[in-house]
Amino acid sequence: MERYNRAMFKINQNVDKAVLKPVATGYKDAVPIPVRKGVTNFFGNLGDVWSMANDFAQGHVVEGLNGFMRVGVNTVFGVFGVLDISSEMGLYKQPNDFGLTLARYGIDSGPYFVMPLLGPSTIRDAAGTGVGIYYAPFNYTTNNAAVRNAATVLQLVNTRANLLSTTALLEQIALDPYVFTRDAYLQQRRSQVKAVRSEGILSPGPLDSGGDDADAGNLGQDSNAMDSGAQAEPTSSSAASPAAPLSETLSSRAVPSNSPTANPAASAARP
Amino acid sequence: MFRTFKTALLLPALALGLMAASPAVRADTPAPVQVIQKLTDSVMDAVNNDPALKSGDPQKVMQLVETKVLPFVDFQHMTASAVGRYWRQATPTQQKELQQQFKLLLIHTYSGAVSQIKNQKVEYLPFRAAPNATNVVVRTRVLNNGEPIQLDYRLVQMDHDWKIADVNVMGIWLVDNYRGVFAQEIGQKGVEGLIQTLTTRNKELAQAGGAKG
Numbered sequence: 001m002e003r004y005n006r007a008m009f010k011i012n013q014n015v016d017k018a019v020l021k022p023v024a025t026g027y028k029d030a031v032p033i034p035v036r037k038g039v040t041n042f043f044g045n046l047g048d049v050w051s052m053a054n055d056f057a058q059g060h061v062v063e064g065l066n067g068f069m070r071v072g073v074n075t076v077f078g079v080f081g082v083l084d085i086s087s088e089m090g091l092y093k094q095p096n097d098f099g100l101t102l103a104r105y106g107i108d109s110g111p112y113f114v115m116p117l118l119g120p121s122t123i124r125d126a127a128g129t130g131v132g133i134y135y136a137p138f139n140y141t142t143n144n145a146a147v148r149n150a151a152t153v154l155q156l157v158n159t160r161a162n163l164l165s166t167t168a169l170l171e172q173i174a175l176d177p178y179v180f181t182r183d184a185y186l187q188q189r190r191s192q193v194k195a196v197r198s199e200g201i202l203s204p205g206p207l208d209s210g211g212d213d214a215d216a217g218n219l220g221q222d223s224n225a226m227d228s229g230a231q232a233e234p235t236s237s238s239a240a241s242p243a244a245p246l247s248e249t250l251s252s253r254a255v256p257s258n259s260p261t262a263n264p265a266a267s268a269a270r271p
Numbered sequence: 272m273f274r275t276f277k278t279a280l281l282l283p284a285l286a287l288g289l290m291a292a293s294p295a296v297r298a299d300t301p302a303p304v305q306v307i308q309k310l311t312d313s314v315m316d317a318v319n320n321d322p323a324l325k326s327g328d329p330q331k332v333m334q335l336v337e338t339k340v341l342p343f344v345d346f347q348h349m350t351a352s353a354v355g356r357y358w359r360q361a362t363p364t365q366q367k368e369l370q371q372q373f374k375l376l377l378i379h380t381y382s383g384a385v386s387q388i389k390n391q392k393v394e395y396l397p398f399r400a401a402p403n404a405t406n407v408v409v410r411t412r413v414l415n416n417g418e419p420i421q422l423d424y425r426l427v428q429m430d431h432d433w434k435i436a437d438v439n440v441m442g443i444w445l446v447d448n449y450r451g452v453f454a455q456e457i458g459q460k461g462v463e464g465l466i467q468t469l470t471t472r473n474k475e476l477a478q479a480g481g482a483k484g
Contacts, residue, residue, distance in 0.1 A: 092419050169383040172476060173376060175452045175468055183451040188442035 001111050008114040009178050015117065016160075021167075024160035038082040039158045044093065045074045045081025046137045051096040053135075058104045058196055063094050096196075099128025103193040112182055120185035303426045303433045304398050306343060307409045310435075311393050313339050318388045327386035335385070336378050345434035346374050348427055352436065353449040354457070354465075361462045369462070372469035373449075379476045380445075391415050393422075406436075 028036070052067030070086040070093070078085045087093065102124050103109070110123030121129060138151055174180035300308070317335055318324050324331045350370040351358045361369060396410035405428040412419040423439035437446040456465040 092414075165383075165387070169380065172383065172479075173380045175456060175472060179452045179455055180448065183448050184443045187444065187448060191442035 005112060005114040006178055008116060012114065012117060012119055020156070020160050024157050024164060027157050028161040028164060036158060036161065039154065040162060041074070041078070041084045042081045043155045043158070044084065045071060047095070048093065049137045050132060050135070051094060054096040054098055054101045057101045060196070060199060063096070066091060066094060097128055098131045099125035100192055100196045102128055104196045109189065112186060120181055122189070125189065301398050303407050303409050304395060306426065306433045307411065307424050308395070310340065310343050315388060318385060319390065324385065325388070327382060329382055332382040332385050333378065336381060340381070343435055345427060345429060345436050346370050348434070348436045349373065349446050353446045354453055355450050357454070357457045357462060365462050365466060368466050372466060372473060375473040376469060379473070
């Protein structure tokens, strides 16, 4: 598997270098920031619909309602999602996807798998991505294939443009970009999976009470994703649910005295 | 469950934008959280008040790191953790060398990140740890264009001071993430080989940075 993955990683890198990155750089130079932000928001709003569907599919009703309000507000008041008014109101984005829904119902990640063009994934998450693409909300907005394809290209280029500085940094600091990217992807995914699995239905946040320092060795069910023996010891990592930062913050502010642990809740926002 | 319903009830309030009010820093803020607040404040202040720093001027960034960040970081812990089980096989000289090179690499990483600092708002999530814990996590959310970015810090207690041992950006622990790469490098070329690779990479980065500045 690693041989295929490394080869595909290389191909993706080359395609990116030859086509996507130059196009995205040109796009970034030519298109003013407000327009690019509008494009990001527009596709982000469609993405929120899919996140919301997965929130509900996972039984995370609070997150689902948050997504529902986000989409509602942004679609109605934000000119079909071009303006992200919800975020300004404090209704933040909580990305979710079908791979996490599969994980929620007990499906393990399977081996690490580099998808053609789309990059790092696992067998499970690649299946999730496939389902996500099939049900992409934009497919239901128009029957015109040319418009759909143009939108897909625009979304791709815009996303790549947003990532230009990140990938520049990655190229600098990674000794072996393949391994670094793989481990980063798997680590992030494990932390997301842990979050969606630990939340009860209707729960605003992960149920683990000790933060994430207490539970070292959380590799657990997803450890089989590693495709080389390089990282033999469990990583003591994981984090609060990236999918539910809002409600976490919220609940801490709402009921500091009811906090399940005895420690004082220190929650402060700076202007 | 109680928490849950309160949360659900709060959603409409949220929609009205009542969340804008920010509670002041509490007097009983735990020490590790204070460390991160101090660090965050001083770095953000420095960057926002110095255009050269903001543009990522390598020398200025180095200076910032030396004076404002290094005092809060435990590089030995960081390096030992990234090198993992091989750490004990390394000689004291090699350990020192590894620490030095890893530090340089992280400083380069940090320089890249400094240029991204704007007027982001940082929120501190509730801090949870046992009263006598010596290894804790401070969780924050950086509000960047409205989309919250997870930024967590692992701190260890050294004597009386709390020092940063790892940083988590969007679910990825940075030092942890080097473990796989380092293990592979050591497996192929030994500890000396890893030191070589790091030194070469740092030299390249220094040259690239110098050319830019």
